[in-house]
Amino acid sequence: MALLAAAKVKHYFGGLCAVADFNLELQAGELVGIIGPNGAGKTTIFNLITGVYRASEGSIRLRDVELVGKTPHQITALRVGRTFQNIRLFRDLSVLDNVRIAHYAQVRYSPLEALLHLGRYRREEERIIENSRRLLSIFKLEHLAGETAKNLPYGSQRRLEIARALAIDPELLLLDEPAAGMNPNEIDQLMEFIQWIRREFKLTILLIEHQMKLVMGICERIKVLDFGETLAEGPPEAIQNDPKVLEAYLGEGPVG
């Protein structure tokens, strides 16, 4: 059974059709990329999967759970993690707290135990501190645990955002333009890194990216969107030579 199955998903903003008939089957362990020009509806699809928007039509299923109609935190608790195109860290909070907050659904103590710092409070807090510091050390951020998130350099903020998404203990990870603003050298490192976390955390990854080097380099399957519609789908080699894709990206008419 597919891990994620989106069928006939449509979404409108007012009269504007942002996503028209989106279909996607994601098998567990796959690494799939979504590409397309700006405004093609890529981020909207992430927002539909994670419940930020409620799909106007269609169904999105995680294994056999219908996601349409669920709130973001319910969907996240089903082990769907994500990052954002424009980094959305909790800027005024510490690096550690950014990661700790994402443990919310996994922490098991009642409001009463929280108000009195009794019962399971101590054990659970220690557990998530330990897990948070472990994640931070994986991302080489442990020495910055007490630093305010907004003070980190750009690259570290990107890493922290992925660390925070992993704190959710996701099965499905959605990466929204992870390579935005990176130079070719950093992109090489990022590619290796994505492959590594995928193995290490046993993830299924769906990513949006404009950097063709990254998409063509690590994705097993690519889906091309334009104006909310699927233009093409297939392995990187096929996509690279697809005339429709070239047209959408480079414009109409013969070149040269």
Next chain:
Amino acid sequence: MKTMRSAGWEWLIAQRWLLPVLIAVGFVLAFAIPEYNLFNKYIQLVMMYVGINIILTVSLNLVNGYMGEFSLAHAGFMAVGAYTAALLTQKVLPVAAYPGLFPLAVLAGGLAAAALGLIVAVPSFKVRGDYLAIITLAFLMIVKSVIENIDAIGGPRGIPGIKKLTTLPWVFFWTVVSVWVVRNFVYSKYGRGVLAIREDEIASDLMSVNTQRVKFLAFMVSSFFAGIAGGLFAHVLQFISPRVFDIIKTTDVLIMVYLGGIASIGGSILGATVYTVLLELLRPSTVAAMLAWLPAMVFDPLNEYFIRHLGVWRMVIMPLALVLVMLYWPRGIMGLREFRWFIPRRDLDAHRHDAHGGSHGAARGR
């Protein structure tokens, strides 16, 4: 600031065991002061107001500071607590025979306010910022006019002749409880959820924070303690009417929150204390007494033209002081910082950068 701290100061901050000792000493003093009249009745009264204002400020800071909302309903919750507690001690509980029942009345006031807090939390799911401020203002007005229109509880005339049951030990007790509980809340997953909502509500939802639940809890805790403060207040003042709990009362608490600094328990305690004491110091009689050493030639005209009118002037001086604070010190005394003693040691250690104990920034690394 940090570089200016002397080694002695650093040493003192590290002595965390002092906090329970200070609380114990505070309790002893709270009993001893009225018993042996260590201070006159007026100063004892001011001490009680300081305590009550700390409860109000710490609890409002939870919503307006930590969560970053702008609630104006605090005086409304206070009114609910005050009326519930006062009616209980007046008409239901035999407090004359059993004064030990008084805390039950106060607790009931807190619970009644908390129940209303749940209702006010609901619109906060949909609206934020200015719009929520207007809704909470409307709530405050509703509470006031409902009370005004129920004759059985005195209507606009209020409730006179409430027994003076609030004592210094009780105020101290509830102050410690409110600070402790709010601090515990802040350093829990719910408290971190509250902070996350202030930073980015959608992102916190996407990081698995159940924002509705967190808001329910924050409003409930906040209004509970506003109700407690109301119950204590009614039994100090001995007379309550709807007019006592109008927007001015909320404004007072807002001033204390922003003077002390948002998202800081230590700041709330400082803000409430400084503001309450300053306001009292600006009373004509107090100022006259303080300046009595001046030669009559200076004192008499000063008294004639300024001091005697301070009752009016202090309502100009204090807001003006607040304007200056906001302009030159926008974060207040302790904005976004915290006394180390209020931060659980576990949190301090977790934020450490290295094994040498160089923990960075007292509070959450801010």
